[in-house]
Amino acid sequence: MPSNTISFVHSERVIEIRNPNPNETLLNFVRTKLKKTGTKEGCAEGGCGACTIVLGELKDNNIIYTAINSCITFLPTLNGKQLILVEDLISKDNSLHPVQEAMIKCHGSQCGFCTPGFIMSLFSMFKNYSKLKEDVIKDSIAGNLCRCTGYKPIIKAAKSLRTKNKIDHFVKNKKQIIALLKKIGNESIAIYKKDKKYFAPRYVAELKKILKKNSKSKLLSGGTDLSLVVTKDRKDIESIVYMNSIKELNYIKKNSKYIEVGATTSLSNFEIYIKKYYPDFNKILKRYGSVQIRNVATIAGNIATASPIGDNLPLLLALDSQIVLQDIKKSKILPINDFFINYRKTKLKEGQFIHSIRIPILVKNIFKAYKISKRFDDDISSVCAAFNLIIEKNKIKEIKIAYGGMAAVPKRAVYCERVLLNSSITKTVIDKAKNALEKDFSPISDMRASGNYRKIVAKNLLEKCFLEINEKKLIGIHS
Numbered sequence: 001m002p003s004n005t006i007s008f009v010h011s012e013r014v015i016e017i018r019n020p021n022p023n024e025t026l027l028n029f030v031r032t033k034l035k036k037t038g039t040k041e042g043c044a045e046g047g048c049g050a051c052t053i054v055l056g057e058l059k060d061n062n063i064i065y066t067a068i069n070s071c072i073t074f075l076p077t078l079n080g081k082q083l084i085l086v087e088d089l090i091s092k093d094n095s096l097h098p099v100q101e102a103m104i105k106c107h108g109s110q111c112g113f114c115t116p117g118f119i120m121s122l123f124s125m126f127k128n129y130s131k132l133k134e135d136v137i138k139d140s141i142a143g144n145l146c147r148c149t150g151y152k153p154i155i156k157a158a159k160s161l162r163t164k165n166k167i168d169h170f171v172k173n174k175k176q177i178i179a180l181l182k183k184i185g186n187e188s189i190a191i192y193k194k195d196k197k198y199f200a201p202r203y204v205a206e207l208k209k210i211l212k213k214n215s216k217s218k219l220l221s222g223g224t225d226l227s228l229v230v231t232k233d234r235k236d237i238e239s240i241v242y243m244n245s246i247k248e249l250n251y252i253k254k255n256s257k258y259i260e261v262g263a264t265t266s267l268s269n270f271e272i273y274i275k276k277y278y279p280d281f282n283k284i285l286k287r288y289g290s291v292q293i294r295n296v297a298t299i300a301g302n303i304a305t306a307s308p309i310g311d312n313l314p315l316l317l318a319l320d321s322q323i324v325l326q327d328i329k330k331s332k333i334l335p336i337n338d339f340f341i342n343y344r345k346t347k348l349k350e351g352q353f354i355h356s357i358r359i360p361i362l363v364k365n366i367f368k369a370y371k372i373s374k375r376f377d378d379d380i381s382s383v384c385a386a387f388n389l390i391i392e393k394n395k396i397k398e399i400k401i402a403y404g405g406m407a408a409v410p411k412r413a414v415y416c417e418r419v420l421l422n423s424s425i426t427k428t429v430i431d432k433a434k435n436a437l438e439k440d441f442s443p444i445s446d447m448r449a450s451g452n453y454r455k456i457v458a459k460n461l462l463e464k465c466f467l468e469i470n471e472k473k474l475i476g477i478h479s
Helices: 026-033 096-104 115-128 133-141 151-161 172-185 205-211 267-274 277-285 299-305 314-320 414-418 425-438 450-473
Strands: 007-012 013-018 052-059 062-069 082-086 188-194 196-200 218-220 239-242 253-255 258-260 322-326 331-335 340-341 353-360 366-372 382-391 396-402
Touching: 007 026, 007 172, 013 172, 052 115, 052 172, 052 450, 062 115, 062 172, 082 172, 082 450, 096 115, 096 151, 115 133, 115 151, 205 239, 205 353, 253 267, 258 267, 267 277, 267 299, 267 314, 277 314, 277 366, 299 353, 314 366, 314 396, 366 450, 396 414, 414 425, 425 450
Parallel strands: 007 082, 196 239, 218 239
Antiparallel strands: 007 013, 052 062, 052 082, 188 196, 253 258, 258 353, 322 331, 322 353, 366 382, 382 396
């Protein structure tokens, strides 16, 4: 029997909330109900990091500390977790946490508005990494924006943590917190609050039953799109099904042909795994939102929202990936190339959900991917491109090219592919292929880029791909 009460750990005790509002954000709850106002609201869309808090989650009898954006996180998703706020970092004897001390000593704060978010991002990093390398530090705070301090003293503060003692009061209280976490979060959740419904099933079988009766429900994972209905459009979501409580769907496995990624697997876990097979996929994921976003977002969610600028989508298209769809009775495997119908429209029907994604393992292929955005980190693509090819004796024997940001849907460049297939790699052929992109795409102008700019960039990325292949080196300012 599902419970209508969420339970979570905060300040070393279990807190229970009966029938919480499914549309209330965690940020709003923290500030107005818990009266903890250190956590700030900046953008209300997961883009600035001022609202960053940390969740402690039990895994293999250990606590994993996960930084998230509380502004786009709904309160009921807190069930079964430990809530850690900036106020909780101070010890009972009122001594500051090493992260807080480092920020003070290195002058990492001016106005202070963004500071709690930076501290929580650095705290998560401090807890999860034994070696604080340069790339780890920069990645950890890539989702936190500061307008006045500048990042140099913040990075200096992060580097100073390398010499700090890791034994903080969270380590000392670890056994107690683990015991509390084991007592909670073992039930499925079903909340009926006036005209709103929220479900958090723990098993696929439960999910199917819920969707049979509530086929119009919105499926929630990271909420990077869905939550904005509440925080930006100021509308209500009547029925939500939270997918990330289903551990059955949180997996990565492979066979000789493909990698299969479960629907609730976070992008942060996937980015580590995929690096061995497709390094460029990993590079694009490192620029997908922020650590806070990737800790909760999923490939399945990125596919289901069908955004034409979803960074994963052109990569999955170029790799000829497949989507495993399920409904109440059966499963269906669909090539991702057939999944997108029109702007934000897919072949996913009411009552269906994405079970997993299958990504072919192509040992002989060359795979390259590029992202162009106004800001290098934590920004939406103007253009994203992916190239998957086999070259034998300077001839292109297989070729798949896909772009995001160039049409109403992420899309293969079929005319361009036809020019290149079975051709030698010459300047004349590449120029013809660049011109063929004009037949494939007629991009629009918007706030991110003009249509003409997108055409030029798409052609340049095509040329860049083959220059890098011919010269066997990376070309660019970040090479």
